Amino acid sequence: xxxQQQIARLESLxxxxxxxxxxxxxxxxxxxxxxxxxxxxxxxxxxxxxxxxAENFDEKPTxxxxxxxxxxEAREDTGAEVExxxxxxxxxxxxxxxxVEEEELVAIESPLVSTEVTFEEERPAPLANELAEEPAPxxxxxxxxxxxxxxxxxxxxxxxxxxxxRQVVAAPVGISGEMELPEVAAIASLExxxxxxxxxxxxxxxxxASQLGETVELEGADGPPARIELLSAPMNVPPQEEIAxxxxxxxxxxxxxxxxxxxxxxxxxxxxxxxxxxxxxxxxAEHPPTEPPVSLASPVSVASQSLSPVDxxxxxxxxxxxxxxxxxxxxxxxxxxRPSLGEVTVTEMRRSAPPELPDTFLALLDTSLSIEA
Amino acid sequence: MPGAxxxxxxxxxxxxxxxxGADADTVRxxxxxxxxxxxxxxxxxxxxxxxxxxxxxxxxxxxALAGFGxxxxxxxxxxxxxxxxxxxxxxxxxxxxxxxxxxxIQRAVARDAAVVRIERSNGKTRLAVLxxxxxxxxxxxxxxxxxxxDVLARLSSx
Numbered sequence: 001x002x003x004q005q006q007i008a009r010l011e012s013l014x015x016x017x018x019x020x021x022x023x024x025x026x027x028x029x030x031x032x033x034x035x036x037x038x039x040x041x042x043x044x045x046x047x048x049x050x051x052x053x054a055e056n057f058d059e060k061p062t063x064x065x066x067x068x069x070x071x072x073e074a075r076e077d078t079g080a081e082v083e084x085x086x087x088x089x090x091x092x093x094x095x096x097x098x099x100v101e102e103e104e105l106v107a108i109e110s111p112l113v114s115t116e117v118t119f120e121e122e123r124p125a126p127l128a129n130e131l132a133e134e135p136a137p138x139x140x141x142x143x144x145x146x147x148x149x150x151x152x153x154x155x156x157x158x159x160x161x162x163x164x165x166r167q168v169v170a171a172p173v174g175i176s177g178e179m180e181l182p183e184v185a186a187i188a189s190l191e192x193x194x195x196x197x198x199x200x201x202x203x204x205x206x207x208x209a210s211q212l213g214e215t216v217e218l219e220g221a222d223g224p225p226a227r228i229e230l231l232s233a234p235m236n237v238p239p240q241e242e243i244a245x246x247x248x249x250x251x252x253x254x255x256x257x258x259x260x261x262x263x264x265x266x267x268x269x270x271x272x273x274x275x276x277x278x279x280x281x282x283x284x285a286e287h288p289p290t291e292p293p294v295s296l297a298s299p300v301s302v303a304s305q306s307l308s309p310v311d312x313x314x315x316x317x318x319x320x321x322x323x324x325x326x327x328x329x330x331x332x333x334x335x336x337x338r339p340s341l342g343e344v345t346v347t348e349m350r351r352s353a354p355p356e357l358p359d360t361f362l363a364l365l366d367t368s369l370s371i372e373a
Numbered sequence: 374m375p376g377a378x379x380x381x382x383x384x385x386x387x388x389x390x391x392x393x394g395a396d397a398d399t400v401r402x403x404x405x406x407x408x409x410x411x412x413x414x415x416x417x418x419x420x421x422x423x424x425x426x427x428x429x430x431x432x433x434x435x436x437a438l439a440g441f442g443x444x445x446x447x448x449x450x451x452x453x454x455x456x457x458x459x460x461x462x463x464x465x466x467x468x469x470x471x472x473x474x475x476x477x478i479q480r481a482v483a484r485d486a487a488v489v490r491i492e493r494s495n496g497k498t499r500l501a502v503l504x505x506x507x508x509x510x511x512x513x514x515x516x517x518x519x520x521x522x523d524v525l526a527r528l529s530s531x
Binding site (some may be wrong): 062121357359360361362364365366367369371373 | 399421422428452478484501502503504507510512
């Protein structure tokens with residue numbers, strides 16, 4: 001039984017209830033409730049002018065069909081005669097059970113329809129008078145609460161938290177600028193996860209999202225693992241066999257040979273000269289020559305022949321007390337002096353006395369007054 | 374000014390014309406009288422053992438207050454030379470300046486000294502402080518045409 005059939009049955013039931021409500025009823029033992037209590041608390045006072053809405057409120061029943069049935073049962077308990085509530089089994093409709101079953105089926109078929117069915121489930125049960133009325137056009141004014149409920153029809157924009165479990169979210173259609181995935185067929189072939197677990201919970205045998213992280217697949221990951229070759233020498237490799245020596249090669253003396261000279265070896269030809277020169281250098285080092293060297297500032301020939309007046313720097317009187325060894329005398333330089341010009345005085349230098357200012361003005365004045373001319 | 378007689382402000386030109394019209398002895402007496410008062414005040418502040426800089430400061434202050442210019446000291450060998458810069462009397466007032474310095478020195482340090490102008494250039498007058506006999510020789514050298522450098526050299530070699 002689909003929804004349309006349920007609506008038709010409910011409408012027929014409502015028509016019968018209204019028709020029976022118009023018939024005269026016998027007086028019951030129950031105490032009638034005051035009419036004032038039937039009015040809602042927001043009803044305007046009697047002094048206010050009557051409106052159509054107030055009249056409609058009195059005419060329309062406020063109890064739903066199920067509530068009317070419950071009222072009928074209460075009347076049976078009180079002894080009241082109720083004829084109109086004799087309904088056949090075929091007229092009873094289990095709306096809630098069938099609706100839930102249909103919702104599950106539609107949820108599997110289309111997520112978008114599932115959202116709408118969920119909305120219908122959240123709405124309260126319709127009143128009898130609402131079922132009888134014709135559906136209002138969309139352009140008609142609606143209360144704010146209804147507008148808010150329609151706003152809930154939109155699919156959730158934000159991703160629900162993983163703790164809320166698996167949810168079926170309708171894919172937005174017709175959004176400009178959105179890129180379509182290239183593998184639409186592959187995505188369509190994916191099966192929905194109806195396990196009801198949280199997204200963060202990984203299925204059994206598979207790594208969780210926290211374990212995977214941002215794993216990047218590298219090329220060649222499916223290949224065999226690489227082998228690392230160590231540069232060190234292998235430990236278990238057998239030693240290579242010694243290569244047989246060639247006939248043209250000469251074998252070097254082995255470590256068993258402790259060294260030495262061959263008695264048949266002849267000394268080098270210049271050995272005697274080198275030995276004599278070495279002995280001479282040793283003798284010079286032990287007894288250095290007493291003659292001083294010639295200064296390099298002048299040619300040796302000139303210094304030894306033409307420049308006979310060779311003067312050595314005379315040490316100052318205060319510094320001549322220390323004896324001079326033969327090595328130090330040889331290291332002292334020899335200076336060649338300029339030829340003397342005789343008794344002619346080239347220039348005369350006088351050292352000027354620094355001006356000394358007297359301590360007092362009177363002393364300065366006396367010095368000046370001492371000048372006699 | 375403490376310890377000073379009543380003063381009269383006289384224009385420098387009027388004083389210069391007065392000195393030019395008076396004889397040398399009159400100008401000398403007038404100058405010595407001015408210098409004696411300056412030396413007395415300086416001596417009352419410094420004493421006998423005053424330094425050269427202190428004497429220049431105090432005696433120069435007295436001369437500046439009197440309007441004779443700025444005092445300085447130069448030592449050429451043994452000779453003491455006093456300099457007066459920017460004197461409003463000009464070259465005509467050098468004799469008066471020499472008389473003022475003679476009176477101040479005589480009163481301040483109790484020495485009979487003769488002050489002789491040996492050179493004047495660029496508003497600066499050089500006055501040698503000598504004994505009176507030496508001062509006469511210097512005047513003679515200057516009269517003979519000797520330069521002030523030769524005079525100082527002769528004084529140094531004397």
